[in-house]
Amino acid sequence: MRMIVEGALFVADSHYPHHGDGFLTLLQKLEKGESKTPQLFLMGDNFDLLFGYNDYIQTFSSEAIQLLQDLSRQMEIHYFEGNHDFCLQELFPDINVYSREDQPVYFKLGEKKVGMSHGDRFATGAGYDLYCRIMRSKTTLTILKPFEKAIINDRMKKLLQKDICHTFTGFEKRVEMIMKDYADCDLVIEGHYHQARVIGNYISLPSLACQGQVAVLKEGRIEFISL
Numbered sequence: 585m586r587m588i589v590e591g592a593l594f595v596a597d598s599h600y601p602h603h604g605d606g607f608l609t610l611l612q613k614l615e616k617g618e619s620k621t622p623q624l625f626l627m628g629d630n631f632d633l634l635f636g637y638n639d640y641i642q643t644f645s646s647e648a649i650q651l652l653q654d655l656s657r658q659m660e661i662h663y664f665e666g667n668h669d670f671c672l673q674e675l676f677p678d679i680n681v682y683s684r685e686d687q688p689v690y691f692k693l694g695e696k697k698v699g700m701s702h703g704d705r706f707a708t709g710a711g712y713d714l715y716c717r718i719m720r721s722k723t724t725l726t727i728l729k730p731f732e733k734a735i736i737n738d739r740m741k742k743l744l745q746k747d748i749c750h751t752f753t754g755f756e757k758r759v760e761m762i763m764k765d766y767a768d769c770d771l772v773i774e775g776h777y778h779q780a781r782v783i784g785n786y787i788s789l790p791s792l793a794c795q796g797q798v799a800v801l802k803e804g805r806i807e808f809i810s811l
């Protein structure tokens with residue numbers, strides 16, 4: 585099992601480029617050496633819409649994609665695919681990319697076993713599972729190619745208008761359900777919910793788009809910090 589190392593950075597739910605450019609700024613700082621981390625965890629939905637096998641979708645975020653590709657040749661990066669960004673391994677050959685099916689992924693933090701996912705895997709309905717499977721298949725994405733510009737333009741417009749920052753009422757109940765799927769873990773780290781809360785052994789990461797924060801491993805503890 586791989587280790588989470590001191591100074592590791594966890595970046596979740598930036599929803600770039602529609603909801604601020606914090607993600608691009610962070611990548612630029614890492615590239616220039618103004619920010620440093622030995623290990624970068626991208627916890628999903630950092631791109632508001634990005635998937636592989638499609639050139640047009642990349643035009644919306646080309647600078648960030650290029651930076652990530654460059655960075656991935658210089659440093660350790662783990663990418664947990666989210667519900668907005670998936671089928672990414674071909675686009676980022678030097679990043680450890682985890683698809684929805686690969687998650688949760690387990691890491692060691694000292695003696696602790698840490699389970700990590702984007703967070704959309706658990707406690708979702710069968711319809712959503714089907715949507716995810718269809719949208720992530722290379723065949724579907726290839727068949728849709730002639731219509732891609734119209735579909736993607738429409739999707740991008742809707743995503744731009746979406747209000748993504750909400751307080752999840754009764755979040756403790758959801759966390760209770762989620763934790764059942766991590767029975768053998770001492771700590772769980774997920775994005776997706778944009779809550780920036782720690783509930784027992786469950787860490788709901790801040791959304792870079794909503795709270796303007798990321799998480800960092802400092803002296804063996806996960807802390808939320810503003811960028």
Ligand SMILES: [Mn+2]
Pocket residue numbers: 628629666667668702704775776777
């Ligand atoms: Mn999500």
